[in-house]
Amino acid sequence: MTDEIAHTTYVQGLFVKEASRIRGFIVSMMPGGAEIDDLLQETFLTISAKAESFEKGTNFTAWAMTIARFKVMEHFRKGKRRELLLGDETLERLLDEAPEHLSENPQVDALKRCLKKLSPAVRQMLAQRYAEGWKPERIASEAGWGANSVYVSLSRARTALRECIQRQTKGGTA
Amino acid sequence: MNLEEQIQRYLDGGLDEEQVAKLSDVLRDSSEARKTYWELTGTHVLLDRIYRETSGAEWAESASVKKVNFRWLPTIAAAVIAVVVTWWIVEWRSDPASVIVATTNNGSEFLERGSLTLKEGETKEITFLKGTRVALQGPLAIELISDERMRLITGKIGVEVPEGAEGFTVETPDGEVIDYGTRFGLEVDNAGDLRAEVFQGRIDVVIGEKIHRMEGQASLEVSGNSQSLTPGSDSSSFPMPSLKEAWQIGGSFNRVETFKGGRPKLPNKWSGDLLEIATSFEEVRPRSEGGMLHFKGTSAQEDVRDTVASQLWRIVDLYEVREKMGRRPERVNLSGWVNRVAGDDQTDRDFLFGLSCHQEITEALDEGGDVTTKVLTSLISDSDPETWERADLQLHLPPNLRYLVIMVGAREDVSNNEDGQEFDGHFLDDLNLVFAAGMRRSIDYHYWRGSAGEWETSGKWSENREPSAHSYTVIQGPGTATVSGAHSLDSGSLVIALDNDSQGSVELKSGSLLNLDTTETLVGYNRGAHAELLIEGSLVTNGRIYIGRNNKTSRVEVTGSLLSSDLIQLCQYDSDEDTSAELVVDGGKVTAQSLRLIFDQSKLTLKEGEIDVQELVLGGESGQAHLVQYGGMMRVEKMTLGNGTYELLGGELWIKTASDRFPDFLPNALRSIRGEWTLITAAQ
Numbered sequence: 001m002t003d004e005i006a007h008t009t010y011v012q013g014l015f016v017k018e019a020s021r022i023r024g025f026i027v028s029m030m031p032g033g034a035e036i037d038d039l040l041q042e043t044f045l046t047i048s049a050k051a052e053s054f055e056k057g058t059n060f061t062a063w064a065m066t067i068a069r070f071k072v073m074e075h076f077r078k079g080k081r082r083e084l085l086l087g088d089e090t091l092e093r094l095l096d097e098a099p100e101h102l103s104e105n106p107q108v109d110a111l112k113r114c115l116k117k118l119s120p121a122v123r124q125m126l127a128q129r130y131a132e133g134w135k136p137e138r139i140a141s142e143a144g145w146g147a148n149s150v151y152v153s154l155s156r157a158r159t160a161l162r163e164c165i166q167r168q169t170k171g172g173t174a
Numbered sequence: 175m176n177l178e179e180q181i182q183r184y185l186d187g188g189l190d191e192e193q194v195a196k197l198s199d200v201l202r203d204s205s206e207a208r209k210t211y212w213e214l215t216g217t218h219v220l221l222d223r224i225y226r227e228t229s230g231a232e233w234a235e236s237a238s239v240k241k242v243n244f245r246w247l248p249t250i251a252a253a254v255i256a257v258v259v260t261w262w263i264v265e266w267r268s269d270p271a272s273v274i275v276a277t278t279n280n281g282s283e284f285l286e287r288g289s290l291t292l293k294e295g296e297t298k299e300i301t302f303l304k305g306t307r308v309a310l311q312g313p314l315a316i317e318l319i320s321d322e323r324m325r326l327i328t329g330k331i332g333v334e335v336p337e338g339a340e341g342f343t344v345e346t347p348d349g350e351v352i353d354y355g356t357r358f359g360l361e362v363d364n365a366g367d368l369r370a371e372v373f374q375g376r377i378d379v380v381i382g383e384k385i386h387r388m389e390g391q392a393s394l395e396v397s398g399n400s401q402s403l404t405p406g407s408d409s410s411s412f413p414m415p416s417l418k419e420a421w422q423i424g425g426s427f428n429r430v431e432t433f434k435g436g437r438p439k440l441p442n443k444w445s446g447d448l449l450e451i452a453t454s455f456e457e458v459r460p461r462s463e464g465g466m467l468h469f470k471g472t473s474a475q476e477d478v479r480d481t482v483a484s485q486l487w488r489i490v491d492l493y494e495v496r497e498k499m500g501r502r503p504e505r506v507n508l509s510g511w512v513n514r515v516a517g518d519d520q521t522d523r524d525f526l527f528g529l530s531c532h533q534e535i536t537e538a539l540d541e542g543g544d545v546t547t548k549v550l551t552s553l554i555s556d557s558d559p560e561t562w563e564r565a566d567l568q569l570h571l572p573p574n575l576r577y578l579v580i581m582v583g584a585r586e587d588v589s590n591n592e593d594g595q596e597f598d599g600h601f602l603d604d605l606n607l608v609f610a611a612g613m614r615r616s617i618d619y620h621y622w623r624g625s626a627g628e629w630e631t632s633g634k635w636s637e638n639r640e641p642s643a644h645s646y647t648v649i650q651g652p653g654t655a656t657v658s659g660a661h662s663l664d665s666g667s668l669v670i671a672l673d674n675d676s677q678g679s680v681e682l683k684s685g686s687l688l689n690l691d692t693t694e695t696l697v698g699y700n701r702g703a704h705a706e707l708l709i710e711g712s713l714v715t716n717g718r719i720y721i722g723r724n725n726k727t728s729r730v731e732v733t734g735s736l737l738s739s740d741l742i743q744l745c746q747y748d749s750d751e752d753t754s755a756e757l758v759v760d761g762g763k764v765t766a767q768s769l770r771l772i773f774d775q776s777k778l779t780l781k782e783g784e785i786d787v788q789e790l791v792l793g794g795e796s797g798q799a800h801l802v803q804y805g806g807m808m809r810v811e812k813m814t815l816g817n818g819t820y821e822l823l824g825g826e827l828w829i830k831t832a833s834d835r836f837p838d839f840l841p842n843a844l845r846s847i848r849g850e851w852t853l854i855t856a857a858q
Contacts, residue, residue: 027218154186
């Protein structure tokens with residue numbers, strides 16, 4: 001194995017280790033969600049192609065996130081939907097101030113417990129939104145609702161879940 | 175749309191170009207807004223993660239889940255573990271629109287639009303997503319319409335609308351009630367008549383064309399066409415949502431003050447090791463305006479521990495807190511912010527926060543004292559003097575607790591410094607103590623009436639039902655309520671003979687058991703009432719028992735067993751009335767945490783059997799309480815003697831006391847001792 005291939009393999013290894021986190025940042029900056037897997041893949045390909053420009057010992061996540069941000073911006077530009085994404089400067093500032101961990105294991109466990117408290121109908125809606133990446137308009141038309149009530153329901157479900165997670169994780173340390 | 179709604183909608187792709195541009199500008203210019211953004215996206219990212227990672231089936235059990243695609247990321251070098259991406263298709267079954275509008279108070283349930291009913295005795299407290307809290311007490315029927323609107327069909331509710339949720343509306347059969355930030359109660363009875371009472375703030379009651387503006391404290395009754403508005407209101411006749419009382423003690427430490435004096439002996443005062451208020455110290459600045467607390471020294475002996483702390487204490491009298499809140503505080507939260515100078519490896523960074531429960535304030539407040547519950551947490555401060563770290567500590571308070579002691583401290587590893595103790599710069603600011611009380615039910619009564627009968631005969635009780643979950647369960651009438659078999663009562667209070675000149679008696683047959691899950695049991699209540707309780711079986715309670723209040727006669731006779739994990743007191747008050755309160759133990763056993771005879775009217779007779787109490791208080795400052803023992807065993811861990819008389823004519827008195835001074839008191843206090851008796855103390 002040449003050094004170059006070894007380095008690329010090393011960088012790809014870092015990506016795989018951090019994939020969940022990088023995905024989290026992609027999810028957190030763009031609207032919708034259907035294209036996330038594609039974007040993660042494209043980010044991976046770009047990182048593989050540019051592996052030689054990554055210096056060992058420097059901050060990999062920051063580097064990967066910058067690439068991911070450009071991928072997201074490029075994706076929206078190509079689809080002529082650039083105006084539906086937050087501005088460049090805004091995204092940059094947001095990512096600069098991003099929390100180190102977006103999803104930690106205790107929160108994941110708490111979320112699973114909290115989800116059980118939701119009604120089946122709301123859980124189904126979340127599954128369509130997150131597992132299938134359906135747009136709220138599609139969820140609405142399949143269910144025979146107005147799109148607005150899907151937006152409201154999604155937002156309230158997340159608010160209720162967020163408060164539930166806070167209580168659960170706080171209660172654990174009491 | 176507020177910022178939060180805009181962000182949520184953005185994440186779902188629901189904003190148009192103009193709205194995105196507007197949100198983008200706000201997020202670009204405000205770091206507060208960006209903070210909110212990251213708070214909100216957290217749940218979004220978590221949802222994405224778990225729906226992608228795990229089978230999904232465990233929480234989507236009612237949705238039918240099929241795994242349809244399993245894809246490997248292409249072009250990954252062979253040495254690299256592939257990222258596995260799974261898709262889950264959930265078949266959609268069209269359900270009626272379900273929108274969460276509220277949660278129950280403990281967060282255990284999400285409530286959707288729709289109707290909700292409670293049976294008699296049931297209670298529930300709900301929090302609407304906009305923050306309005308509503309206490310519900312059965313029997314009741316309501317409908318949740320949105321996060322700012324509900325309908326009261328029948329029943330009683332208590333509502334608290336916080337700032338920012340004004341406009342909360344309750345629809346009633348004939349109109350609606352609109353809130354402008356307040357606490358109020360509403361009742362719709364079976365006939366559809368409305369009673370509205372406002373306790374604080376302002377509500378508008380709209381009935382047809384008419385708008386009643388109710389402010390401060392006012393009551394409105396609407397029955398058919400008649401509507402009467404009167405000043406004054408009574409919150410005790412409505413359930414009310416639980417209370418949170420922020421109580422800033424010490425707070426932001428603004429006053430220039432030096433604390434010392436060691437562990438405190440009196441409530442409501444800070445006391446501790448050497449501490450000072452500082453306005454700044456090296457790079458450390460107070461977290462909020464004014465000053466911050468600077469830990470400077472310790473009084474702990476170096477040879478006692480390797481690690482010593484500079485500590486600050488405060489005793490909180492929970493009776494005062496209870497008075498202030500109007501309810502028993504059930505939970506407490508202590509929070510504070512800590513910081514330290516930059517320092518190096520030698521600079522300690524450990525802080526302590528503690529809460530402990532005490533029934534009495536002993537001199538030392540030591541762990542070994544009468545601490546019943548204690549929680550302690552430590553917090554490591556980072557080395558950045560510009561940031562403050564927060565500590566939080568929660569504790570459930572036992573019922574009838576007297577004192578809570580707060581401790582905050584900075585820890586120092588003395589062994590790292592040859593000069594001994596060093597406090598390089600440890601700081602505390604914005605210390606807050608918040609008490610919370612549970613939901614309060616409205617006061618309701620359930621009566622036993624009439625002639626003699628068995629406890630379980632439902633026809634003997636009001637509404638032909640055995641009592642449960644009432645504020646007061648009252649037994650009165652010429653006949654005795656007889657308990658045979660095992661029964662439990664979950665009620666605020668059990669009162670035997672409540673009304674003026676009433677009489678009431680309860681008899682527990684041999685082999686019976688009555689388990690009282692009540693705050694207190696009162697044998698006799700108002701003027702002229704005669705009350706009697708005969709215990710051949712067993713009576714067990716986790717609450718207090720008062721034998722006599724300001725009624726005529728109260729008598730409890732025990733030949734079976736009487737057990738209270740709390741207090742048994744003869745006479746609740748020093749009444750001017752010609753009253754008598756008597757406890758006779760003639761075989762069997764009485765066990766309690768504390769037994770008190772403080773007033774003249776109290777008399778306790780031990781003929782046979784055993785009384786086993788942690789604490790016996792005999793005689794108050796002026797009373798002449800009387801205790802006569804003919805036989806049996808009196809076993810007391812600790813005895814407090816006032817102006818009472820202990821007439822020991824036979825049997826045994828066993829006192830375990832650690833106090834050396836006790837024997838000096840003995841001759842005066844036990845001045846009527848005569849006949850054959852044995853006094854055993856632990857010293858012997």
